[in-house]
Amino acid sequence: MFPTSKTILLTAASATLALTQSAVAEEWGKDRHKGNPYVAGDMHNHNTCTDGSVAAGYSIDRAVGRGVAPAGGNNFDLDWFTLGNHGGSGNRDCRFSDTSANLPGQTTTTWDQTLGKTIDGITITSLKGTPNGTGSSAKMWRWQSIQEIEYPIIANRTPVYKKVLIEGLEWIAPGHEHVDVAVITGQNPRHEGGNADKMAEFEYRFDRTDTDAIGPVFGSGQNQVWPGKDNVNNSGTAGHQKSLAAIAWLQSHHPLQSYVIPTHTERQGPFDPSGSKGYNIEHFRDFNNAGPTVAFGIESPGHFAEGGLSGGSGSYGTGAVGGGTYGMSGIYTAKVGGLWDGMLGEGRNFFIYVSSDWHSRGAGGARDSFTTADFIPGEYTKLYVPNAGKFSAHSVIDGMRSGNSYSVNADLIGPDLVFRAKARGDDWKTMGETLVVRPGDRVTVEMEMTVPAKNNSPYSFNNPLLVPIGTKQPLNKPSLDHVDLITGKITGVIAPGAAGYAVPNAAGTAGASIVYNPTATIAQQIPATKMHREHRDGDAVRLRFTTTFTAGNSPFYIRARGTNIPVGTPNVSDSAGNPLLDANNALVSCTDPACPPHLEAIAGVKKVTHDVQAYSNAWFYANPIFVRPEGSPKLLVETNADLARRLGQRAEHDHHHHDND
Amino acid sequence: MTAQLPPDHLSRYFADRHLHQAMVEAGNGEFDECLEMAARASQEVRERRHELPPGERLRVLRADE
Numbered sequence: 001m002f003p004t005s006k007t008i009l010l011t012a013a014s015a016t017l018a019l020t021q022s023a024v025a026e027e028w029g030k031d032r033h034k035g036n037p038y039v040a041g042d043m044h045n046h047n048t049c050t051d052g053s054v055a056a057g058y059s060i061d062r063a064v065g066r067g068v069a070p071a072g073g074n075n076f077d078l079d080w081f082t083l084g085n086h087g088g089s090g091n092r093d094c095r096f097s098d099t100s101a102n103l104p105g106q107t108t109t110t111w112d113q114t115l116g117k118t119i120d121g122i123t124i125t126s127l128k129g130t131p132n133g134t135g136s137s138a139k140m141w142r143w144q145s146i147q148e149i150e151y152p153i154i155a156n157r158t159p160v161y162k163k164v165l166i167e168g169l170e171w172i173a174p175g176h177e178h179v180d181v182a183v184i185t186g187q188n189p190r191h192e193g194g195n196a197d198k199m200a201e202f203e204y205r206f207d208r209t210d211t212d213a214i215g216p217v218f219g220s221g222q223n224q225v226w227p228g229k230d231n232v233n234n235s236g237t238a239g240h241q242k243s244l245a246a247i248a249w250l251q252s253h254h255p256l257q258s259y260v261i262p263t264h265t266e267r268q269g270p271f272d273p274s275g276s277k278g279y280n281i282e283h284f285r286d287f288n289n290a291g292p293t294v295a296f297g298i299e300s301p302g303h304f305a306e307g308g309l310s311g312g313s314g315s316y317g318t319g320a321v322g323g324g325t326y327g328m329s330g331i332y333t334a335k336v337g338g339l340w341d342g343m344l345g346e347g348r349n350f351f352i353y354v355s356s357d358w359h360s361r362g363a364g365g366a367r368d369s370f371t372t373a374d375f376i377p378g379e380y381t382k383l384y385v386p387n388a389g390k391f392s393a394h395s396v397i398d399g400m401r402s403g404n405s406y407s408v409n410a411d412l413i414g415p416d417l418v419f420r421a422k423a424r425g426d427d428w429k430t431m432g433e434t435l436v437v438r439p440g441d442r443v444t445v446e447m448e449m450t451v452p453a454k455n456n457s458p459y460s461f462n463n464p465l466l467v468p469i470g471t472k473q474p475l476n477k478p479s480l481d482h483v484d485l486i487t488g489k490i491t492g493v494i495a496p497g498a499a500g501y502a503v504p505n506a507a508g509t510a511g512a513s514i515v516y517n518p519t520a521t522i523a524q525q526i527p528a529t530k531m532h533r534e535h536r537d538g539d540a541v542r543l544r545f546t547t548t549f550t551a552g553n554s555p556f557y558i559r560a561r562g563t564n565i566p567v568g569t570p571n572v573s574d575s576a577g578n579p580l581l582d583a584n585n586a587l588v589s590c591t592d593p594a595c596p597p598h599l600e601a602i603a604g605v606k607k608v609t610h611d612v613q614a615y616s617n618a619w620f621y622a623n624p625i626f627v628r629p630e631g632s633p634k635l636l637v638e639t640n641a642d643l644a645r646r647l648g649q650r651a652e653h654d655h656h657h658h659d660n661d
Numbered sequence: 662m663t664a665q666l667p668p669d670h671l672s673r674y675f676a677d678r679h680l681h682q683a684m685v686e687a688g689n690g691e692f693d694e695c696l697e698m699a700a701r702a703s704q705e706v707r708e709r710r711h712e713l714p715p716g717e718r719l720r721v722l723r724a725d726e
Contacts, residue, residue, distance in 0.1 A: 099724075139690075268693070604712060
């Protein structure tokens, strides 16, 4: 008998129940969607504290609010939300939206205009640290806006929305590009006395664009709260070493209260030993080695509506590794046998996440239904983590760390994915977990998902990418064509410096040819038409299939992805169903009379670009289930989960011991 | 740069939006992204990727709406 929704809920939450940080945490998210096995969030987005277009509070309102915003524009009702804004500094007062957002009563406001004024209950009397610009260019260092602007705004809104709000960061990592980070230690926005000091300290100490040499002070004003900053080694190989020191700092001080997730990792091309950009696989291996319970994955690019005639979706130009996105993912994730499979082929706890990278709507204002740049958090991308019983910021991080999470674009599937495997008995293992089998065992894989009745697309005309193959599929109605089950062998952890640890990388389409795990393959492809189909409320459809694999003598993993794009769709997917370079989508015309005027055109003929492209080419990615033979050594994903469990038990013991003092 | 196009040309509007974002990025110290946005503006002016047939227009909500 198939599990009831309550059973699914327990399965989804099981991986986090053992992590005691959740158990001791107070529930924050009472108004989340409690009936869903997984809850949706976003951890990477921007506001006017850095280079976003809207106020910090406004971005929260649109992401987690319900219904329609007071001045217009849909809210997106996320269950949890992390402000993940750049490090460095910013000259705009982020209690105000930028003029370009076209919001009533909002004009670009700089810090020099508001010092000493109380706005939204917050008074900023001075710009602290090393002076950084004058007049309208006077900038506030991000450590200050984290402490004194963003966190207080989170504290103000948490009781309003009763959802989990977290102060995070898009860390501009020394030697590299950008990285999603959160340090939740001290954050307790439901109560006075909480703070984001540890998040701010991380930003001050380790962000390469935060060159402030002072930071907060105490006493007579001469004593640094955070002394000993390395303000020198910010680029190239030395910068990479500083990034590793940053991750080691998190692992040492906040091993269960932080994460480090590099983002849009292909965008700037390969790592440059004398510059500050990109990553190669050895850097991700270094990260995971330095932070086994904090550096556990990478993020797909956001900026999903930026695609134009010459590419650009995901903000990826032709110089990105891979030369652009593939099915709205970078090549590290999208390629079977690519970098992600290389990491999984070692048995690492290395998972995939997605977020919006919301800055602006490009040609549109914040309330317009169209976008030529980014989607608002929750509008297009959803990162699902288990809906733990007492949901809190710890639950978000526990869920991400466990690997029991999945990433969805365009609401292709909903919040109730079941992806699990078993061999004998009823010992199901889900994403991020390891199934122990005997060679020759039949491994049963079960997958069940709901395709929602609608997504947030403002367009109801038929998907222009599918018109050439005669398929009529309205853009605002999600449709799943098939699911790929991708397997790869696990051959063990490669030691630093050993052969294969570092792999030459390449910019552009040459980077798409690099194979990191030659055993990875689309082992099974299950058409939606072959799945058990059950209609739900409205036009939603519940799809289910069960299939089997035979266990061999060596460990392997099974990951899943799904899409609305049929195999061999011209300019979209190849004959095996892999996504092609998304720049090819713009070769297809959008000829429906309803095709909107903001699409890029050639000789007056609109092409599949921007948000129409994003809704036309929809994918989801589910993290892997690991399988290994009985008696074989534990995989790194298991030993690192064990480490997290021990750290959690120790924290719980310390907490209990402290309570008894 | 955008003055090369007529004031009501849609590509001029797009290019101006790119340039605005380029200035925002510069104000935030994000100079790589500043250059990227400036390049997009230049490309928009050069290639006129947004030319609408007579009667069609891009509707953008104004702040006072």
